[in-house]
Amino acid sequence: MKTIPTLSLALIGALSLSACQDKTAAPEDIRPVRYAVAGGNAETGGARYAGEIRARNETQLAFRVGGKVVAKLVNSGEHVKKGQPLARLDPSDYQLDLAAKQAQLAAAQSDLAQQQLNLKRYHELLAKQFISQAQVDAQQNGVNAAQAKANQARAVLDASRNQTGYATLTADADGVVSQMQAEPGLVVAAGQPVARLSQDGAREVAIQVPENALEAVRAASSLRVTLWKGGAPLPGKLRELAADADPATRTYPARIALPGDSHGLQLGMTADVALPAQASRQLSLPLTAILDLQGKHYVWVVDDKTLRVSRKAVEVGAIDSDNAAIASGVRAGDKIVTAGVHLLHEQQRVKLLGQ
Structure with missing residues (x-):
């Protein structure tokens, strides 16, 4: 039986000791993160709905008799006077x-x-x-x-x-022909709509309201209307809310009345209707702070002393385009990671970059 030389044993021991020292000396992974303080927002913003400028009174125009269209006298977008001929059938x-x-x-x-x-x-x-x-x-x-x-x-x-x-289709009132389908050669039946007249006067914003927001829209005392073209926001008020949902979109058509003169409001302009902000006791966090795992919601909370993160389950309330209301799970003043939440693990040490 052969014996291992003393020099070899010493060399093996030195290499083992060096490997252990290298392993314990590996630097800890410290990930830089951005954070937000829970409860930084005192109120939650109201819901917003996209809409378009429409006339208060819109009329679908149709011939009262059937026949073949032989003359189209106006085009879409033209302003017409009451009694002005719009189209004519073969008489x-x-x-x-x-x-x-x-x-x-x-x-x-x-x-x-x-x-x-x-x-x-x-x-x-x-x-x-x-x-x-x-x-x-x-x-x-x-x-x-x-x-x-x-x-x-x-x-x-x-x-x-x-x-x-x-056999001659005429305008019922002063207004703008917002749609004209009576092209020469078209055979129409009596009562078939061939034009839409947007009468002069008051203007409104037409929006679609989801079923979970009906009560909030009805209860809103005032609404803020912002035009996409720019300018100061306009005050609006709910005038009409349909009792039945649209069969295609499953939303409820609503009309928001605008006060004053309609000068400068062109039909079809894009508008944004916002409900008033509501004070809330719920804490607000950016959507990027929410971690979704298997149908549950979590956030990473940073410990002020150790700068290590721990995952906590939260209950999410109302959500808008940027923020989420947190009903439970965190306390006001907690530092919550807002970026890179999918790259962290439990008790990982982090470096705070700022809010």
Whole structure:
């Protein structure tokens, strides 16, 4: 059996001691992080909804009769006056019908004149006792019937004249034609919308409200409307909130009334409607501080003395585009990591970079 030389044993011992010293001397991983102090915000911002400027009164215009469009007299975006023609249907059939009704009225009036002349002769013959009173009464009845037929023909002629007039679509009020679909060649049915008229006057903001915000919108005493083009915010007030949700978006259409003159507000402009900020006892943290794991929410809390982090479960309340309200899990004044939350581990030492 061979023995290991004393020099070799010493060399092995020295190498082992050196490896242990190198291992214990490895520097600790200290990760720089940004942080925020819980409770730094005294109030939570109100919800915001995107919308567009619309007219208070909008009318869907349609021909009251069917036919083929032969003339488009205005384009979308043009300002029109009340009674101004917007489009016209082919009037040929209606003009022929009008001519027929005029002929019917002329025939009825001619028959009435003949019956009245006969009645006059009957009265003369009765005075000479050549005919009886019964014959005069019968002729009077013929005059009454002819008068009724003439009245009927006149009413039918008026209706036909109206139908001919309905072949021209006119504006119901002063306003802007915000949509025009009546192109020449299009065959439309009676009552089919072909144009939309946005009447002059008050302007509103049309928004869509989710079902979880209905009560907050109803309770808001005032709303702040900001135009995307810039300018000072405008005060708004809820005027109308639909009772039924839109079947496509499952949101509730609402109208926010704007006060004063509508000068400078163009139809279709983008607007932002914000509910008033609400005071809250809940703490507020940036969304970047929330760590989501398996359906639960956590934050990393920094210990002031050791500068090590510990993961704590939190209950998240209302959320907006930047912040989340924390209902429980942290205390006011706690330092919470706000960036790189997925790169930390329990009791990791950190270096605070600032809020």
